Amino acid sequence: MDAGAADARMGWEPSSMAGWVAPHVAAEFPGLGISWIEVDGRPGRSPDPVERRLAETSDRFYGAHAIHMRERPIPWAYRVFFRQIGLDPDRTRTPVEQLALDRLQDGGFKTRGLPADALTIATVETGIALRAFDADRVEGALCIRDSAPGESLEGRPGELSHGTLVIADERAPVGLIFGATGEDRGVSRATRRIAIAAVQVDGVPQIAVDEALWMVASTLQAA
């Protein structure tokens, strides 16, 4: 059975949606973008094939990969973006570098269940920064914008300082562009539909974003 027939059999074809970036933010950061995909699924233990794939990914990843990672175009692009938004990527790690560090410290990519394992596999394979949200709690399209005065992340103390770059839906910020997620916006036991979002920065090709989203979606769908 070919892949198309398999997809048709499952009644599922992945198609990502493009979010928007506030114009004044886009003017500052050409190439910045957000795409997401929604998949039926609930969090839980990763099935054996996913755990096997995680282990295989661990086996292909060595210390030298981590050292030379910052020379590769996509990890480099995220490091540069982190610098440009005031973060030190050697303290606040880019998603792929954080995974690399965890891999070296733990001796392997440890399973953390779904959807985390699916995100780990896709992030390590593609370098793309991915986030998971509870799709039923996302209202309308996702976007990247700067925070307005008085806004905060749900369930977290204090207001966001004005101008903080956030991922938001049509109602409010759902998380920082990299880092914390609003308390009720992330994936929880109650989640039945998962939104996987990819933050694209200048220098990251769209095909890599599409591949990362497809990889997560297909892993979750197969589980």
Add this chain to the structure above:
Amino acid sequence: MPDLLERQHTALRIDGDERLARAELRRQIGRLERELGSLFAEAFPRLQLDAGVAAISREPRALGLGDLEAVRDSLATRIGEARIRLRERAELETRNRELLERMLDAPAEHKWLRISHADVGEDGCGHWHSRPRLGPLGMLMGWWRVKVSSGCPLPGRLAAVER
């Protein structure tokens, strides 16, 4: 939502010249980051370089001209420091290679001297060691030679040690 789209960015001036200046600084940051990454990789595993540049902000935000300049300057400083450390390391390795050649030519003049692969900038765990042939007898007779170690322990031997 429309107000968020139409809202002017209050923290940043958006006139053309300043925006161009910020874009140029971001481009420079990208170039410097690439250079620092290359130096970091070049130094591994001989030298551990500090590539950290203090974060300007606790939260992600679009930086103004001054902040971007600070990041750019910090990166440039880090690169300068990294180049100096790499150059110093290269000079040390060159001196060690010269010393190794002298030791290989005249082991008796370099008694007990031990030079590792890392000392001359090579990978692996091996080393050259000036030792007397036949132990104390060689010491008394002046029979010195350079012994080359067999390199890194094999995984099986390491496992045996752990057991």
